[in-house]
Amino acid sequence: MTLVKRNPASINFLFDELFNAFPAHWGNDQVQHNFAPAVNIHETTDGYHVELNVPGRNKEDFKVSIDNHLLTIAFEQKETIENKDYKTLRREFSFKSFKRSFTLDEKVNADAIQAKYENGILKLYLPKKEEVKIAPKEIAIL
Numbered sequence: 001m002t003l004v005k006r007n008p009a010s011i012n013f014l015f016d017e018l019f020n021a022f023p024a025h026w027g028n029d030q031v032q033h034n035f036a037p038a039v040n041i042h043e044t045t046d047g048y049h050v051e052l053n054v055p056g057r058n059k060e061d062f063k064v065s066i067d068n069h070l071l072t073i074a075f076e077q078k079e080t081i082e083n084k085d086y087k088t089l090r091r092e093f094s095f096k097s098f099k100r101s102f103t104l105d106e107k108v109n110a111d112a113i114q115a116k117y118e119n120g121i122l123k124l125y126l127p128k129k130e131e132v133k134i135a136p137k138e139i140a141i142l
Helices: 011-020
Strands: 039-043 047-053 062-067 070-078 095-103 114-118 121-127
Touching: 062 114, 070 121
Parallel strands: none
Antiparallel strands: 039 047, 047 121, 062 070, 070 095, 114 121
């Protein structure tokens, strides 16, 4: 470990100490653009349940698509608010976006996928094909 001495008389030292107490993402413009929501994926005998934690969004801003067995969930929201009462010096929450992709296996019936957005959770149901739902029969060994 290397010990670095600071000059306490320097005004920069005071600012460094002050701003190091803030979360690391503050002031980093790239964080908003690289946001990826937390995802839960559950499997049942009938299908898969995918849940994305995305509170405070509008369902119209989501785009769910499937291309070549790749399920892609994208979100983009642009906010343009003009206010003549004040001058904005910095705007960090005017654009939000993310994209998550998942590879679907052959078990999924892509034509019957359902999605709904409620209470800040985007829920997708990916049903399995009928032939996959049938449990294999056990064969007695003679």
